[in-house]
Amino acid sequence: MPTILAVDDSPSMRHMVTYALRRGGFEVIEACDGVDALAKAQGADVDLILSDVNMPQMDGISLVRELRALPAYSNIPILMLTTEMSTERKTEGRNAGANGWIIKPFDPDRLLATIHKVLG
Amino acid sequence: MPLEMAKGSGKQEFLDKRAAQLPPTLLGFSHIQRYWDARHQMAVAKIMPGQLYVTRHREMIVTVLGSCVSACVRDKVTGVGGMNHFMLPIQQEAARSSTPISDAARYGNWAMEMLINEILKQGGKRQTLEVKLFGGGKVLSGINHIDVGAKNIAFVTEYIGREGFAIADKDMGGTYARKILYFPATGAVEVLRISEQRNDQLVMREDDYGKRIDLQTQNDVELFNLPPRSPKKS
Numbered sequence: 001m002p003t004i005l006a007v008d009d010s011p012s013m014r015h016m017v018t019y020a021l022r023r024g025g026f027e028v029i030e031a032c033d034g035v036d037a038l039a040k041a042q043g044a045d046v047d048l049i050l051s052d053v054n055m056p057q058m059d060g061i062s063l064v065r066e067l068r069a070l071p072a073y074s075n076i077p078i079l080m081l082t083t084e085m086s087t088e089r090k091t092e093g094r095n096a097g098a099n100g101w102i103i104k105p106f107d108p109d110r111l112l113a114t115i116h117k118v119l120g
Numbered sequence: 121m122p123l124e125m126a127k128g129s130g131k132q133e134f135l136d137k138r139a140a141q142l143p144p145t146l147l148g149f150s151h152i153q154r155y156w157d158a159r160h161q162m163a164v165a166k167i168m169p170g171q172l173y174v175t176r177h178r179e180m181i182v183t184v185l186g187s188c189v190s191a192c193v194r195d196k197v198t199g200v201g202g203m204n205h206f207m208l209p210i211q212q213e214a215a216r217s218s219t220p221i222s223d224a225a226r227y228g229n230w231a232m233e234m235l236i237n238e239i240l241k242q243g244g245k246r247q248t249l250e251v252k253l254f255g256g257g258k259v260l261s262g263i264n265h266i267d268v269g270a271k272n273i274a275f276v277t278e279y280i281g282r283e284g285f286a287i288a289d290k291d292m293g294g295t296y297a298r299k300i301l302y303f304p305a306t307g308a309v310e311v312l313r314i315s316e317q318r319n320d321q322l323v324m325r326e327d328d329y330g331k332r333i334d335l336q337t338q339n340d341v342e343l344f345n346l347p348p349r350s351p352k353k354s
Contacts, residue, residue: 009246010229010233010236010283011282011283011284012229012232012233012279012282012283013229013233015282016221016225016226016229019221020221054237054240054241056240056245056246074347075347076347077346077347083230083233083234083237085340090342094344098344099343099344099345099346099347100341100342100343100344100346101340101341101342101344102340102341102342103340103341104229104230104233105226105227105229105230106226107226108221110341114341114343117343118343118346
């Protein structure tokens with residue numbers, strides 16, 4: 001069963017995302033910001049990261065950069081799940097090494113379909 | 121009519137001058153209607169159902185609520201704050217029963233997160249946010265028997281609790297509409313109750329908004345270059 005690291009500073013959003021992913025058959029590790037995610041990623045075997053962008057401590061874009069610098073995470077898919085829809089932020093995410101951009105409010109079925117597509 | 125024309129252009133000039141005096145909006149809020157309020161001697165941003173406004177200046181944010189709710193949120197340290205105005209979508213529940221997470225919850229979460237994120241982006245901190253909640257009146261009349269206001273109140277109250285925020289002030293429920301005047305710089309709020317006779321237009325506007333929410337919940341997925349596939353785990 002693939003493991004997804006779900007990162008969001010909002011407990012409500014983490015709750016919804018985790019619920020949707022578990023129902024879709026994934027194991028989920030939750031993290032509340034970039035710093036928390038970076039620590040949890042290094043202690044687990046993660047298949048995909050789904051991260052918010054605007055977060056305290058370390059935002060999602062910085063998290064992508066930090067993860068991409070780690071050999072174990074150089075090729076793990078990272079999808080951003082965010083309210084941000086500006087081209088500038090998307091480009092920033094893409095340049096940092098993110099593999100996809102999903103705009104909230106997310107549709108659970110479409111989110112799962114996207115993840116399945118990315119995981120192949 | 122040279123005299124009237126002169127008068128007209130004079131008025132326009134006056135309005136232009138006033139507009140020039142309004143503090144600049146933050147990125148993404150230039151579409152919000154703003155004007156100068158002589159009584160309060162400050163700029164006013166007027167938000168409609170489905171909109172939100174965040175400012176770091178000494179401004180007033182105004183909205184009129186029927187069964188919709190508004191969260192007034194500000195950072196007590198920096199003074200940056202704003203207001204949203206939303207309701208849970210009215211009609212999609214039955215149509216989308218296969219989805220365990222309701223459209224209502226997804227939309228409500230989004231409406232709240234949009235506001236809070238904008239404040240955090242401007243330097244606000246979750247720990248120092250002050251939250252005040254208003255609206256949720258039972259004002260939808262006639263055909264619509266569901267108490268939409270009560271659903272909105274239940275959602276926003278639960279959301280704030282789950283996020284770990286305290287409710288610093290609230291005025292929700294009842295059978296009347298409200299006009300909310302919010303001053304994010306100080307956190308002050310003035311609530312004016314609106315008499316029933318003047319609710320028709322408001323009810324129509326909210327009803328229309330509630331029905332068109334499903335258009336806004338279309339999500340957008342964009343995939344960039346994908347990393348090379350690694351062997352799948354069993």
